[in-house]
Amino acid sequence: MAAVKRAYLAVYNWAVFFGWAQVLYFAVDALLRSGHEGVYAAVERPLQLAQTAAVLEILHGLVGLVRSPVSATLPQIGSRLFVTWGILWSFPETRTHILVSSLVISWSITEIIRYSFFGTKELFGSAPSSLLWLRYSSFLVMYPTGISSEVGLIYIALQFIKASEKYCIRMPNKWNYSFDYFYASILVLLVYVPGSPHMY
Amino acid sequence: MKVSVVSRSGREVVKGGIELKDSAKVADLQEAIHAKTKKYYPARQRLTLPAQPGKSGKPVVLSQKASLSEYCEKGSGSLTVVFKDLGPQVYYSTLFFWEYVGPLIIYPIFYYLPVYKYFGYEGERVIHPVQTYAMYYFCFHYFKRIMETFFVHRFSHATSPVSNVFRNCAYYWTFGAYIAYYCNHPLYTPVSDLQMKIGFGIGVVCQIANFYCHILLRNLRSPTGSGGYQIPRGFLFNIVTCANYTTEIYQWLGFNIATQTVAGYVFLAVAAAIMTNWALGKHSRLRKLFDGKDGQPKYPRRWVILPPFL
Numbered sequence: 358m359a360a361v362k363r364a365y366l367a368v369y370n371w372a373v374f375f376g377w378a379q380v381l382y383f384a385v386d387a388l389l390r391s392g393h394e395g396v397y398a399a400v401e402r403p404l405q406l407a408q409t410a411a412v413l414e415i416l417h418g419l420v421g422l423v424r425s426p427v428s429a430t431l432p433q434i435g436s437r438l439f440v441t442w443g444i445l446w447s448f449p450e451t452r453t454h455i456l457v458s459s460l461v462i463s464w465s466i467t468e469i470i471r472y473s474f475f476g477t478k479e480l481f482g483s484a485p486s487s488l489l490w491l492r493y494s495s496f497l498v499m500y501p502t503g504i505s506s507e508v509g510l511i512y513i514a515l516q517f518i519k520a521s522e523k524y525c526i527r528m529p530n531k532w533n534y535s536f537d538y539f540y541a542s543i544l545v546l547l548v549y550v551p552g553s554p555h556m557y
Numbered sequence: 558m559k560v561s562v563v564s565r566s567g568r569e570v571v572k573g574g575i576e577l578k579d580s581a582k583v584a585d586l587q588e589a590i591h592a593k594t595k596k597y598y599p600a601r602q603r604l605t606l607p608a609q610p611g612k613s614g615k616p617v618v619l620s621q622k623a624s625l626s627e628y629c630e631k632g633s634g635s636l637t638v639v640f641k642d643l644g645p646q647v648y649y650s651t652l653f654f655w656e657y658v659g660p661l662i663i664y665p666i667f668y669y670l671p672v673y674k675y676f677g678y679e680g681e682r683v684i685h686p687v688q689t690y691a692m693y694y695f696c697f698h699y700f701k702r703i704m705e706t707f708f709v710h711r712f713s714h715a716t717s718p719v720s721n722v723f724r725n726c727a728y729y730w731t732f733g734a735y736i737a738y739y740c741n742h743p744l745y746t747p748v749s750d751l752q753m754k755i756g757f758g759i760g761v762v763c764q765i766a767n768f769y770c771h772i773l774l775r776n777l778r779s780p781t782g783s784g785g786y787q788i789p790r791g792f793l794f795n796i797v798t799c800a801n802y803t804t805e806i807y808q809w810l811g812f813n814i815a816t817q818t819v820a821g822y823v824f825l826a827v828a829a830a831i832m833t834n835w836a837l838g839k840h841s842r843l844r845k846l847f848d849g850k851d852g853q854p855k856y857p858r859r860w861v862i863l864p865p866f867l
Contacts, residue, residue, distance in 0.1 A: 528744035534819035535739075 362422060363479050369413065370476035374469060376407030381465035388458055397445065397452035400461055407468070408441045432556060437464070439545060440507050447524075448517045451510055460506035467499040504553050511546055518542055558625065559635045560586055563607075570594065570640045579626060579634070583619045590640070600716040603641040646716035653706040656725045660733030661699040667737035668692045678743045685747045690757060691740050691816045698764065698808070709771050711778040732824045739818040748817045756815025760808050766793065767804035774801060786846055788856060797860045798843065799836035806832060806863065829863075836862035 380403045387399035411434050418427040440460070445451055470492050477484040524538040558581070561574040575589045587599035605616040606628060619628060619638060629636045666672065668689075673682065739745070747753070769792060777787040793800035806829045813821040840861045849855030861867045 528742055529746045531746050531817070532819050533739045533742065533745055533817060 366417075366422065367476055367479035370472045370479060373407055373410050374472035374476055376403050376410065377465045377468040377472065379403040380407060380461060381469060384458065384461045384465065393455045393458045394453040396458045396461060401446075404461065405441060405446070408437055408464075411437065429556070432552060436507060436545075436549075436552075440510060443524075443542075444510055444514045448514045448521075450517045451514045454510065454513055456506045456509045456513070459502055460510060463499045463503035463506060466495060467503065470495055500557060504549065508546060508549050511542055515539065515542060558629065560625065561635070561637045562590060562604075562640050563637060564640055577625065581625050582621075583623050583625060583628075584621050586619075586625060586638070587621070597640075597642060598646075600646040601643050603643050604638045605641070607637055607639050643718060645719040647719050647722060648715055649710075649712045649717055650706050652717050652722055652725060654703060655722060656729045657699045657702045657706070659726055659730035660737075661696055661703070663730060663733045664692060664695050664737040664740075667734070667741040673741075673743050680743075682743045684741075685745065687747045687753045687815060688741055688745060690753070691812070694757060694760060694812060694815075695736075695740075698812075701764065701768065705768070705771055709768075709775050711775050711780065713778075732820075732827075736818065736820045736824055739820045740816050746817075748815070752817075753815045756811050756813070758811070759814065760811025763804045763808035763811055767801060767808055770794070770801040770804055786843060788843065788847055788854060795857075795859075797862065797864060798840045799832070799862045802832040802836050802862050833862055833867065836867075 380400045383399040383403065384396050387395045414423070414425070414430055415427060415434060417423045418425050418430055445457065451457070470488070474484050474488050474492050477488065519539045524536070526534060526536040528535050558579050559574050559576055561569065562571045564570050571590060571593045575586065575593065577585060577589065583604065584599070586604070587602055590602060591598050599621075604619040606619070608616055616639070617628075625636060628638075668684075671682075748756075773791050773794060774789060777789060789798065789800075793803065797803050806825070809821075809825045809828060813825055840859075844856045847853050847856035
């Protein structure tokens, strides 16, 4: 049983590693070839796939397959999915911004190191200390650049969110409910303030 | 006897320890610690026996009313207690009052004052009867809670950390405003008259039942007692351990059936989850304590909080 668990986790980690490696490759390629405006179009599919696959990690935590507490993985994955689907995919006007490049590169480098670390651990029982070192030292740069890119892109998207009525529910309705995506996004931005140091 | 008071890291909290009469109670020790340390009043002190090497499990907490000699190592006439500072404390009655007074004031603000103007809704507001009843119901509920806090409940540990004031008030006041906003909205859509009556009917019945549950729980504790556990009996307690939480949950359900807002249902879900957490703890504590051994009665088979689920 433990062997099946390890095999599954090994496959999972290396598969997602491969996804992020693709993202990094396509991003750098597009950057060199056509400039930052073309980066999103080049990475969209592998980015969405690799990022959304991370939802499985919440499941892994819930069923006890991995030790990470759900309370730590949930906000992390939540913010990633919000930016990937709720901002970039939903509001194409943001896609050509240069922050997309910094975002995608920060995320992919972090994830490549992280998934190869866990993939190596599952496959060989342990990971080289150099990989652990790489994980924690690259995080020192990638976490701030990643967070800044996330916050920056959400901020830029605000004007487009307000102008469109996307994802908004207005009164009156029989469930007496309303939802304003613009104000919700502002709330998310505010949460980044105490949330970022907490998640670090 | 000599009592040495150490912190969890082993450092002496009171240099040289404390000399007390052999007949001294734990409360006397607490007073002495307070006198020696000035800032650690008894409610801030958590005193436990040192963990036995090799034995695991939770440390023994010293009970305020007990004699110190009960905790002494056999025949030694001396005692070491481990001290933990619980931080600045407030009385539970203070905490509960501030939590509950928020919704009591906030909800009528949305009902009576022209707040929706600031959300962009100009013009006359038509108030439906259900909105008026909802306001009275909601406010009565929190008024009842405040009254129960001062006149009904008997608390086992009289205080709670100060930080809980901010956390708990944020919870109650935010949800109060969230629900009040939608229930009093100018574009509010009422449900049918029948549904409203059923909802408030359930709510009122369950609030009365809830009050009765609180009276029964109160009578389990004597006014001078330091708390401690009894098997709750009578009324719904015969079927459900935390009947007080059960009636509270159903009471909110009644309110939501009558007012039908997503905000209200979200609050119901969160409140139910929190109470279920508490109920599971209480139920398991009672079953562990009343295990049928050493003259203790055996805790009867009962639902925890929400039959037929839990």
